[in-house]
Amino acid sequence: MSVAQAIEALRRELGAENVITGPEDLLCYSFDATPDLPEGKPDVVVTPENTGQVVKVVKIARQYGLPVYPRGSGTNLSGGTVPIKGGIVLTTVKMNRIIEVDPSNLTATVQPGVIIQDLNDAVAPYGLIYPPDPGTVATATMGGSVAECSGGLRGLKYGVTRHYVMGVEVVLADGEVVRYGGKTVKNVTGYDMVRLFVGSEGTLGIITEIIVRLIPAPEARESILAGFGSLADAGNAVVGIIEKKVIPATMEIMDRVTVETVENFAHVGLPTDVAAVLLIEVDGIPEVVKSEAAIVREIIAKNNGWVKTAASEAERDGLWAARRAALPALARRKPTTILEDATVPRSKITEMLLAVEEIGKRHNLIIGTFGHAGDGNLHPTILADGRNAEEMERVRAAVDEIFRAALSLGGTLTGEHGIGMAKMRFLPWEMGDAGVKVLRRIKQALDPDNLLNPGKMVECAKGE
Amino acid sequence: MSVAQAIEALRRELGAENVITGPEDLLCYSFDATPDLPEGKPDVVVTPENTGQVVKVVKIARQYGLPVYPRGSGTNLSGGTVPIKGGIVLTTVKMNRIIEVDPSNLTATVQPGVIIQDLNDAVAPYGLIYPPDPGTVATATMGGSVAECSGGLRGLKYGVTRHYVMGVEVVLADGEVVRYGGKTVKNVTGYDMVRLFVGSEGTLGIITEIIVRLIPAPEARESILAGFGSLADAGNAVVGIIEKKVIPATMEIMDRVTVETVENFAHVGLPTDVAAVLLIEVDGIPEVVKSEAAIVREIIAKNNGWVKTAASEAERDGLWAARRAALPALARRKPTTILEDATVPRSKITEMLLAVEEIGKRHNLIIGTFGHAGDGNLHPTILADGRNAEEMERVRAAVDEIFRAALSLGGTLTGEHGIGMAKMRFLPWEMGDAGVKVLRRIKQALDPDNLLNPGKMVECAKGE
Incomplete structure (x- = not known):
């Protein structure tokens, strides 16, 4: 049974308009937003229009022994959508109702x-x-x-x-x-x-x-920008705000490298003479916003920070656009951007910030760290050049150490990007061999032939 | 290998003080808070003091082929802790740090x-x-x-x-x-x-x-009691409050049967000339509480209800004690109390209230309905006598119909009490045979010998 026959069956069941086989088109589905990973060209991409067509794809895949990789927009950051073993990419773009x-x-x-x-x-x-x-x-x-x-x-x-x-x-x-x-x-x-x-x-x-x-939707909101002369002050302000029982809607951090890069890129008036900024938004009914913002400002001052409050919606939007520009801005500085999301308990954020800084220095790497400080969810972003094999070796060593640091602080390998291909080998570090074995058993219980997105999260040999 | 040998091994590994075998003691672990279910006497009850001792119990259970039933205080309402196949009840009472x-x-x-x-x-x-x-x-x-x-x-x-x-x-x-x-x-x-x-x-x-x-903890709270002349008015008030974007901390309902029973039992001053009462608490900072309470009162009035606001903490506590007395009070009226927790989407609460009332009338049963109206999570409570076989047949028929009604309204078999033994046979009604098969595969993946709490949730023959 050949791939050609499978494609023929897909065309018959889904209509030719939902089956993509052009070599240039297939290339677009061979990677996602994750750098430094093997790619894999699919044999065919399908765009089912409803659940019934998804069933047909799965049945054809079974019949011809082809893997199926579900895919949305491919913004994945752990290689989760890469069709590493060939087969069928199933994109949901046409099921958008x-x-x-x-x-x-x-x-x-x-x-x-x-x-x-x-x-x-x-x-x-x-x-x-x-x-x-x-x-x-x-x-x-x-x-x-x-x-x-x-x-x-x-x-x-x-x-x-x-x-x-x-x-x-x-x-x-x-x-x-x-x-x-x-x-x-x-x-x-x-x-x-x-x-x-x-x-x-x-x-x-x-x-x-x-x-x-x-x-x-919250009735009101207030955005506050705070600058700090040291990473530790910024981290301690994060912990201090929560200890005052204020839970902001967002509490984002950008370190010096990130702030400088964003400001050079977007010119939104961020201060560049700081070790870190926090961008905090409180929301709720107006009275809550007012009282919580006051506490936030008080804790920032206590931790040697200065404060700027967005005076208008336009100014607010500018600040948040700057934060959202962190990754694209950093990505422009060097060809390869390795974005991690090792995550620690909130109280350990200062230690984690300092650990990342130290790891970057020791491996002579540029690391911009930004992320969701209130969650302990940092995005240390290593700027490198994928063509430089020696540098990439140092990058990989640094990534290993970042994970070790997060786990030793009671944290996790991934706060929000997933395991995918990128972090499979680290899984036992967090959950032990016994813990990984349970994941594998669940995978085998639901997908005994390893048909769905194989080679992701846990490795399962067919019929293992 | 005998049960006696297993008990001997448990005594050796856990100490005699953590192994209970007296017949009267075992009897106490043969049931939980669920009525109308088969009981099962355990061979032995163990009270491990730490994780290491739990491991030992599981290993001895494996060795001697005895099931293990984990158990807390036995307040379970779906028969989840009943040792239906004999073996070892493992109670966690001594792991209470x-x-x-x-x-x-x-x-x-x-x-x-x-x-x-x-x-x-x-x-x-x-x-x-x-x-x-x-x-x-x-x-x-x-x-x-x-x-x-x-x-x-x-x-x-x-x-x-x-x-x-x-x-x-x-x-x-x-x-x-x-x-x-x-x-x-x-x-x-x-x-x-x-x-x-x-x-x-x-x-x-x-x-x-x-x-x-x-x-x-929320800074402030306000409790409001509302009475309604019809079930529909009460149900519509629940939906109306949420549609106004007010999410109370609690929004409880008690129908006429429940209110009368509670008042006769506790004498807290509940009105007995109503079809239903709602007991609502809003919480948060004082300004939020004030504005949300005003909206709640407005919606109650719009739905033909009258309102009483707790004037003091003592009055508030009295109201909530009344609500918490609903089940014990109902349970005193007849020997057997069949408490269900079929749950519907919030917008369907009026339909569900009326359906339960109709089912009760048709089967000539006393049903007191109370519960978490804001969640669509009702507790229709059938008051019966387990010794009256004919009546219990009507009870079971009514329970079946209550589940059918909940599912036909887009609801679920159980909002919070679990499947246990009580609802196993209804599972396919909600998730279909294919859905249940997945549960069984997961159970088999993690517990292939069906050692842990067998006979609950999904039936798995050993080695199936």
Whole structure:
């Protein structure tokens, strides 16, 4: 049975318009946003239009023994969507319908190809928001962000994707369609299958419909920029604010390297004579915003920081655009950008910031660190040149040490980017061999032939 | 190999003081709080003092082929802790240490035997709370409530247990000890094993340590009692409040049967000439409380309700004591109390209330309905006499119909009590045979010999 026959079957079942085989087109699906990883060219890309067509793809894949890689917009940062073993890339772009917004139940039901921002635009007229807010909110799909359990800027106060997914429809590896969860706030029927599929990186099933929880949009907000002369002062301010029982919607950090780079790139008036800035937003009803902002300013002052409050919405938007420019700005400085997301308990953020700085110095690397300080979720970003083999060796050694540091501080390998291919080999460092074995058993229980996104998260030989 | 030898091995490894075999003592572990279910006498009850002893129990159980039933305080309402196939009941009562309260990270680390209220008492001096709030908060253990994913009165605003568990240590069926999650707000390392163990009802592993998230205690609160002349008015008020973007901390309902029974029992001054009352509490900073309470009163009036606001803390406490007395008060009226927790999307609450009323009338049964109206999580409570076989037949028929009604309204079999033994046969109604098959595969992947709490949630023949 040949790949050509499989493609023929796909054309027959999905229509030629949903089957892509042009060599240049296939190339576009051979990588995602992750650097320094092997690529893999798919044999074919399919764009199913509904759940029934997804079932057909899975059945054809089984018949011809071809792997299936579910894919949204490919903004993945751990190599999760790379078709490393050839086969079929299944992109959800054509399943992009917002099926329902239900303001009585504070829910929305979407197909996986819906862009996160489009969902937010659709619920805004109801005074509602969908809080998960990854940096790629304007391009990433709901399906991809659910499969990766995206985090983002508002995790501290509002939680991450797993806190908002209430129900899923999934096509399993055997082609069966299952639905778990629904629109009820409470549901303990069976194991928590909804959360098992959230963050499963396309390895357990293909998510074809998603019910999410929405929340009322905050009435007011205030953005505060704070500058610090030392990393430690910035880290201590983060801890101090939480200890005062103030939970800002976002509490972002950018270190000197990042601030300088962003300012050179975007010219938004960031101070460049600082060791770090914090960008903090509190939200809620106006009275809450006022009292919390006052406490934030007090703690910043106590930790030797200076404060600037956004005087207008335009100024606020400028500050946040600057923060969102951190990664693209850093990426312009050198050809290869290695973005990590090792994450520590909030109280350890100062230690982690200093550890990353020390690791960068010791390996003679430029590391810009920014990220979600309130979550202890830092993005140390190593700027390098993939063509320089010696430098890339130092990069890899530094990445290893960053993970070691995070784990030794009680942290985790990945706060929001996932394991994918990039972090598979580190898994036992965090959960031990016994812990990884359980993951592998779950993968084998749901996908015994290793058909779905093989080579990601846990390695499973066929029939192992 | 005999049970006597297994008991001997347990005595040797755990000490005689942790091995209970007296027939009267064993009897106490043959049932839980669930009525109308088969009982099962254990061969032995063990009270391990630490994780190492739990491992020993699991290994001895494997060696002698005896099932192990993890158990907290036995407040379970779906038969989840009944040792239906004999063997070893493992109670966590002696593992009741609060290991750490960490105000910087807003976490607490506890052993499974800690009583939920004791955790709340321990974190109160830090101005923190652990929000999950089942009715049995003063007796239920953390381990039991995590294994069942308890909900309770504050689910609407604050979520349920799965939203607060950040990390677990678990003894697996093969005796391996694994740890997943930790103190980081964000963690996407591997599948969401933390959430898989939350709500797994002791069937996948024995939870021996739990890290939970805490939140700042609200500064102020206001309790409002509302009476309605019809069930529909009460249900519509619930939906109306949420549509106004007010999310109360709790929004409880009691129907006429429940209100009359509670008032006769507790004499707290509840009105008895109503079709239903709502008991609503809003909380937050004082300004929020004031503005949200005003909206709540407005919506109640619009739905033909009258309002009484608790004028003092004592009056407030009286109202909530009345609500918490609903189940014990109902339970006094007849010998057998069948408490269900079929749950519907919030917008369907009026339809569900009316459906339950109609089902009760048709089967000539007394049903008192109370519960967490804001969550769509109702507790229709059937008052019957287990010795009356004919009546119990009608009870079972009514329960079936209540589940059918909930599912047809887009709801779920169980909002917070779990599947256990009581609802196993209904599982396919909600998730289909394909959905149940996945649960069974997960059980078999983690516990291939069906050693842990067998006969609960999904039936798995040994070696199936």
